[in-house]
Amino acid sequence: MSISITSPASNTSFQLKVPVTFKGRADGGIVKVELFAEQFDLGSDDTVGSGEWVITYSGFSNPGLRRIKVIGLDSDNNVVASNEINLVISNSSVGMEPGIDVSNNDGVIEWHKVKSAGFSFSYVKATEGITFRDSFFPDNWRKIQAVGMIRGAYHFFRPAKDAKKQARNFLDYIASVDPIQSEDLPPALDLEPFPDFVRNEWQALTKTQRVKIVRTWIDEVEGETNRQVMIYTTFGFWSEFMSGVTDFSDRPLWVANFTTKPKPLIPVEWKKTGYKIWQFSDTTEVPGIPAPDEDGDRFNGSLADLLAFIPTTIIT
Numbered sequence: 001m002s003i004s005i006t007s008p009a010s011n012t013s014f015q016l017k018v019p020v021t022f023k024g025r026a027d028g029g030i031v032k033v034e035l036f037a038e039q040f041d042l043g044s045d046d047t048v049g050s051g052e053w054v055i056t057y058s059g060f061s062n063p064g065l066r067r068i069k070v071i072g073l074d075s076d077n078n079v080v081a082s083n084e085i086n087l088v089i090s091n092s093s094v095g096m097e098p099g100i101d102v103s104n105n106d107g108v109i110e111w112h113k114v115k116s117a118g119f120s121f122s123y124v125k126a127t128e129g130i131t132f133r134d135s136f137f138p139d140n141w142r143k144i145q146a147v148g149m150i151r152g153a154y155h156f157f158r159p160a161k162d163a164k165k166q167a168r169n170f171l172d173y174i175a176s177v178d179p180i181q182s183e184d185l186p187p188a189l190d191l192e193p194f195p196d197f198v199r200n201e202w203q204a205l206t207k208t209q210r211v212k213i214v215r216t217w218i219d220e221v222e223g224e225t226n227r228q229v230m231i232y233t234t235f236g237f238w239s240e241f242m243s244g245v246t247d248f249s250d251r252p253l254w255v256a257n258f259t260t261k262p263k264p265l266i267p268v269e270w271k272k273t274g275y276k277i278w279q280f281s282d283t284t285e286v287p288g289i290p291a292p293d294e295d296g297d298r299f300n301g302s303l304a305d306l307l308a309f310i311p312t313t314i315i316t
Helices: 111-116 137-146 163-177 196-203 207-225 235-241 303-313
Strands: 003-007 012-015 020-026 032-037 040-045 052-057 064-073 079-090 097-102 121-128 150-156 188-190 230-233 253-256 277-284 294-299
Touching (some): 003 064, 020 064, 032 052, 097 303, 137 150, 150 163, 294 303
Parallel strands (some): 012 079
Antiparallel strands (some): 020 052, 032 064, 277 294
């Protein structure tokens, strides 16, 4: 038996509190259809005799990505078929889509609360160097997806460590949990001079050596994932350690710049292409996270723009 959602199409965008009519088809033997958004019941249709079903929901009250699941039940009330789509619920007053990034420093996170607060995506730390693996990564990685948020994984780069082994640490750890998928954010490489011992490692290398090791990590990860790598960095790091280096400026930029200005300061090498994600604060209050202050991010566009951006990072 099978069931489908024929309308609306997956990733269709709706405004807050606007009624949505769902339509679909069901094979014979299915006598009732129930519709859910994550754990919330959106309604049911027990008149499926014609093979078609219709359910109208009054409207979503929170913005974000909603995973819609339809289930078909037989005459004994057994679930015999299911299907899923995503809907984009947007708030027209929000110019950039909100997200966060997390690590083991944030403890155990209640991701359903994070999503209910309006955050649509999160990058999560997976690895650092050649041996460190974030013990909170598996739980975060699975639950971000389970609640219907968009997830991405990042690696904190250590310039004094073998770059290829660092890439393997990142790739192997994620693969052991759940490999990066086409609907995930691209893998991200964290390039920064903090804390001081990491700055010292960068200073010990020539610019040519820095470019070579970063290139090695990127080539290894892109070659295995078929995804373009996202570069996380700051204006200060790039101007101090990579000034004039344009080898990576065709990759999407995730820039950190804590400011109240309407736009971030980005490395000049990305002036033509601009930034995709802006880490604008390290004092964001996020329900569901025990840590008092959190890294706040903004995607440079709407949720629909974010969903459209992700496929562009797939290498064909």
